[in-house]
Amino acid sequence: MSELGLRLAISLTQIGAIMGIVIVTVLLLTLAERKVLGWMQDRMGPMEVGPYGILQPFADAIKLFFKEDIIPAGANKLLFTMAPIICLIPAFIGFAVIPWGPNWTFEIGGITVKPFVISDINIGILYILAFASLGAYGIIIGGWASNSKYSLLGGLRSAAQIISYELNVGLSIIGVIILAGSLSLVTITDAQQGWFWHWYLFALPAPQIFAFGVYVISAVAETNRVPFDLPEAESELVAGFFTEYSGLRFAFFFLAEYANMVLVSCVAAALFLGGWNAPYPGTILELVGLPSLAWIENTMWFAVKTYSFLFLFFWLRATLPRLRYDQLMKFGWKVLLPIALANIVVTSIAVFVTQ
Amino acid sequence: MAYVFFGYFAGMITLTSILVVVLRNPVYSTLSLLVMFFHVAGLYITLHAEFLAAVQIIVYAGAIVVLYLFVVMLLNVNRDDRYHSQSRIAVFVSVPLSIEFLVLLSGGMGAARRDPAAMAVDAQTSDNTLTIGQALYSTYLFPFEVASLILLAAMVGAILLAKPHIGKNEDKDIPQAPGAQ
Numbered sequence: 130m131s132e133l134g135l136r137l138a139i140s141l142t143q144i145g146a147i148m149g150i151v152i153v154t155v156l157l158l159t160l161a162e163r164k165v166l167g168w169m170q171d172r173m174g175p176m177e178v179g180p181y182g183i184l185q186p187f188a189d190a191i192k193l194f195f196k197e198d199i200i201p202a203g204a205n206k207l208l209f210t211m212a213p214i215i216c217l218i219p220a221f222i223g224f225a226v227i228p229w230g231p232n233w234t235f236e237i238g239g240i241t242v243k244p245f246v247i248s249d250i251n252i253g254i255l256y257i258l259a260f261a262s263l264g265a266y267g268i269i270i271g272g273w274a275s276n277s278k279y280s281l282l283g284g285l286r287s288a289a290q291i292i293s294y295e296l297n298v299g300l301s302i303i304g305v306i307i308l309a310g311s312l313s314l315v316t317i318t319d320a321q322q323g324w325f326w327h328w329y330l331f332a333l334p335a336p337q338i339f340a341f342g343v344y345v346i347s348a349v350a351e352t353n354r355v356p357f358d359l360p361e362a363e364s365e366l367v368a369g370f371f372t373e374y375s376g377l378r379f380a381f382f383f384l385a386e387y388a389n390m391v392l393v394s395c396v397a398a399a400l401f402l403g404g405w406n407a408p409y410p411g412t413i414l415e416l417v418g419l420p421s422l423a424w425i426e427n428t429m430w431f432a433v434k435t436y437s438f439l440f441l442f443f444w445l446r447a448t449l450p451r452l453r454y455d456q457l458m459k460f461g462w463k464v465l466l467p468i469a470l471a472n473i474v475v476t477s478i479a480v481f482v483t484q
Numbered sequence: 485m486a487y488v489f490f491g492y493f494a495g496m497i498t499l500t501s502i503l504v505v506v507l508r509n510p511v512y513s514t515l516s517l518l519v520m521f522f523h524v525a526g527l528y529i530t531l532h533a534e535f536l537a538a539v540q541i542i543v544y545a546g547a548i549v550v551l552y553l554f555v556v557m558l559l560n561v562n563r564d565d566r567y568h569s570q571s572r573i574a575v576f577v578s579v580p581l582s583i584e585f586l587v588l589l590s591g592g593m594g595a596a597r598r599d600p601a602a603m604a605v606d607a608q609t610s611d612n613t614l615t616i617g618q619a620l621y622s623t624y625l626f627p628f629e630v631a632s633l634i635l636l637a638a639m640v641g642a643i644l645l646a647k648p649h650i651g652k653n654e655d656k657d658i659p660q661a662p663g664a665q
């Protein structure tokens with residue numbers, strides 16, 4: 130029983146650490162988004178709270194925390210309360226299988242611990258897909274329970290959009306799975322060691338460039354970000370599914386959206402961009418003579434890849450106008466889906482021929 | 485430990501399955517169906533069938549129940565008169581079902597017991613996904629292909645039912661006015 134207790138303690142420590150990292154990242158992102166958007170539009174962004182506005186996220190968090198929590202009179206109380214939580218849990222649970230650093234193991238009291246991944250299960254990527262698809266429920270239920278036309282329409286739009294683009298996300302990943310021969314994110318990342326042309330984005334025999342394109346577009350659509358933010362199109366639907374939400378419940382939806390962004394960025398980094406591997410073989414710290422500190426370099430590379438992907442989200446938001454709903458559906462089903470399917474066929478043939 | 489998990493999952497599956505039928509609000513019914521599928525996936529995990537569990541959640545919870553919810557919310561069926569005409573059918577269905585339940589309860593003891601330890605194919609170490617893939621594409625290749633053909637036929641049928649005028653309006657993006665044809 131003490132072994133179970135130890136295992137539980139280690140897992141809880143890891144979960145706590147990763148939750149902390151994700152929440153800090155989300156806080157950073159809310160500020161970074163406004164700053165980046167500001168600079169791109171030749172503004173300053175938030176400047177009032179703290180030097181250069183760096184304390185803005187804390188001000189926002191405190192404001193949301195102390196706002197009055199309103200449940201509309203006609204709303205379904207139970208589901209209205211549950212919806213933000215249903216939205217938030219799947220967004221956070223996916224981080225359990227993301228490898229943040231090198232695949233090291235060490236023993237504590239007779240059990241093997243992998244310090245940089247909470248759980249290396251052999252269906253890693255399917256696990257993420259499974260829980261990502263559950264995030265839609267929070268949005269639909271929130272939209273329905275609010276008992277408001279705008280919320281309901283926003284929720285239904287979101288459901289249709291997430292189902293359509295989830296398919297493209299799944300299909301664009303299959304090429305990488307064929308190349309790696311595994312569903313575990315740890316194994317997939319390990320297989321991309323060496324120079325940066327070993328990353329699956331460039332790797333022979335079948336570079337996954339098209340799949341990466343499909344993944345990026347679908348990931349943006351799945352997280353309901355501009356230019357695919359139809360569920361919350363403010364010119365048509367006020368604020369979409371969270372029109373009736375305020376205070377902490379609104380903050381939960383907000384947190385879920387940003388956590389989802391971080392999650393899809395981590396998946397993109399792990400699958401296509403080599404994860405924690407540096408673009409050169411090994412690490413510099415190892416060459417210098419500090420192999421025990423090499424993990425710092427590796428996790429930094431993971432962070433760089435994830436953050437550049439997150440920057441792409443802001444860049445798209447500052448650049449592109451919102452799609453019309455029929456354009457969104459047509460684009461998903463008639464453009465992205467055939468590309469993803471063709472990529473699977475080409476990758477399979479290439480792998481078969483070179484084997 | 486395994487029995488605790490099995491008891492929890494089995495109990496929740498039974499409870500939520502009953503709730504699906506009993507609850508009056510169709511949205512609640514759909515949501516308890518969702519919880520049921522989730523616990524079925526949990527049951528698969530206790531059997532070390534992780535791949536099946538993930539597929540269960542992706543396909544049923546992630547796609548099919550979303551569509552149910554979609555339909556239920558749009559139709560807004562909140563009337564009680566759906567239930568009134570069903571009681572006679574319910575009696576007819578419940579009699580054979582309860583007999584079967586009794587048979588299961590009594591006959592389960594006499595049935596040939598299969599030793600689970602003898603059947604397990606070293607589930608802890610073997611790659612679940614690999615095993616399923618190899619079985620599907622070698623032993624069960626023909627049924628697998630037939631199943632996909634049936635799905636394709638259903639898809640074509642659905643498209644044909646939903647769009648009887650295929651080819652007439654398709655090249656125009658803007659739907660025609662009702663009197664235009």
